[in-house]
Every structure is written in structure tokens, then in C-alpha cells.
Amino acid sequence: MTVLLVILHVIISIFLILIVLLQQGKGADLAGAFGGGGSQTAFGARGATTLLHKLTTTFFVLFVLTSISLAILQARPRGSVMSSQPAPAAPSAPVKK
Numbered sequence: 897m898t899v900l901l902v903i904l905h906v907i908i909s910i911f912l913i914l915i916v917l918l919q920q921g922k923g924a925d926l927a928g929a930f931g932g933g934g935s936q937t938a939f940g941a942r943g944a945t946t947l948l949h950k951l952t953t954t955f956f957v958l959f960v961l962t963s964i965s966l967a968i969l970q971a972r973p974r975g976s977v978m979s980s981q982p983a984p985a986a987p988s989a990p991v992k993k
Contacts, residue, residue, distance in 0.1 A: 898969050905962040912955040919948050 898966070901962060901966055901969065905959070905966060908955055908958045908962060912952070912959055915948055915951050915955060919952070
């Protein structure tokens with residue numbers, strides 16, 4: 897189960913990185929480099945939600961869920977190899993006759 901979750905987590909991470917890199921940032925035009933934000937202000941009006949924005953949100957939620965799941969799975973106590981071994985026998989004293 898853990899191996900499958902780790903593989904899924906890595907795939908989600910790669911997709912999340914690619915989706916974020918594909919997006920155009922706010923003020924990414926030439927005017928944004930010199931302080932002119934135009935209509936794209938930091939807390940101003942935004943355009944319609946794009947497909948990339950929806951994908952980013954979805955993959956972020958999946959990333960957080962797999963991260964929490966992996967943390968819970970790793971925090972569980974596991975059995976040890978030594979716990980299945982029988983206790984060593986106590987040394988017996990030689991019997992005197």
C-alpha cells in the first residue's frame with residue numbers, strides 16, 4: 897500500500913510542477929517588470945478561472961492528501977524482526993550431584 901501511495905505521490909508531484917511552470921504569472925508582461933501592473937493588480941479583479949488554475953488546485957489537493965496519508969502510514973508502529981524471535985533461554989546453572 898505504501899509503495900503504491902509513494903508512486904502516486906511522485907506522479908502527482910511531477911504533474912503539479914509541470915502545471916505550475918506552464919502558467920503565466922501575474923504581471924509577466926514587460927510592463928510588470930517596471931512596476932506597471934495595468935489591470936492585473938495583486939488584489940484586484942481577476943479573469944475567469946482557467947483550466948490550468950483548476951488543474952493546479954486539483955493536483956494541490958491530491959498532493960496534500962497523499963502527503964498526509966504517507967505521514968500517517970509512516971507513523972504507525974510496525975513489528976520488528978526481533979519481536980518474532982523467542983526470548984533467549986536463561987543460562988542454567990550446572991547441576992551438582
